[in-house]
Amino acid sequence: MNTAGSGIKFVVCIMAAAMMIMAGCASSSSNVYTYEQTMQAQIVDTGTVESVKSIIIQASNPPVAGGTIGGVTGGVLGSTVGRGHGRDVATIVGALAGAAIGAAIEHDAGTKNGFEIVINLDSGRTIVVVQEADVPMFPGDRVRVLTAPDGTTRVSK
Known part of the structure; x- marks a missing residue:
């Protein structure tokens, strides 16, 4: 041996x-949640995507x-x-x-492709969310903005 x-x-x-x-x-x-983020109520806002910019997310x-x-x-x-x-x-x-x-x-x-998404919420506010580029987003898309109790915010269609 x-x-x-x-x-x-x-x-x-x-x-x-x-x-x-x-x-x-x-x-x-x-599309990915940690175990700690499950089974918690989240605040849901709706809005329209104003713009999407490709970015790099680095650890x-x-x-x-x-x-x-x-x-x-x-x-x-x-x-x-x-x-x-x-x-x-x-x-x-x-x-x-x-x-x-x-x-x-x-x-x-530790480097991922991402989007900087500008969203005009139905409430009249405008926000920006940065997340992985795992779901295609385009200006004009209607989206849901989910905010967890820990402040984590994500955009979904």
């Missing part, structure tokens, strides 16, 4: 699982976990290459490359 190969496979599996978990952490979708936390996990994985993989000083260099290069790749993956996982 090749213990180095088994260790590498284990570390790669851990990294892949961590990246998948990070990718699914946050959502600003009009507010800097990529840390992906870089750390990638660095450890890269270092472990690099340590299996060469001997002596060559192995040391491969470990350092592997750690740096892994950290860069892991941070980039985490950054991409």
Whole structure:
């Protein structure tokens, strides 16, 4: 049994699982609710979409976990290459490359396409809601604006 190969496979599996978990952490979708948001009454307003602007929603936390996990994985993989000083260099290069790749993956996982939706409510107020671009919205669409007790607001058709 090749213990180095088994260790590498284990570390790669851990990294892949961590990246998948990070990718699914946050959502600003009009179709996704957290468990805490269920079974709560929401205020419903109706209105007409005035304008829709495409935007990018980026996670507010800097990529840390992906870089750390990638660095450890890269270092472990690099340590299996060469001997002596060559192995040391491969470990350092592997750690740096892994950290860069892991941070980039985490950054991409925390970035989503979104809409900035301007809505003229039937009450006469105008509001702006930013959410994921998961449901097409166009000027002139009649929409419902749902506001939860925690202040979370989403637009649905």
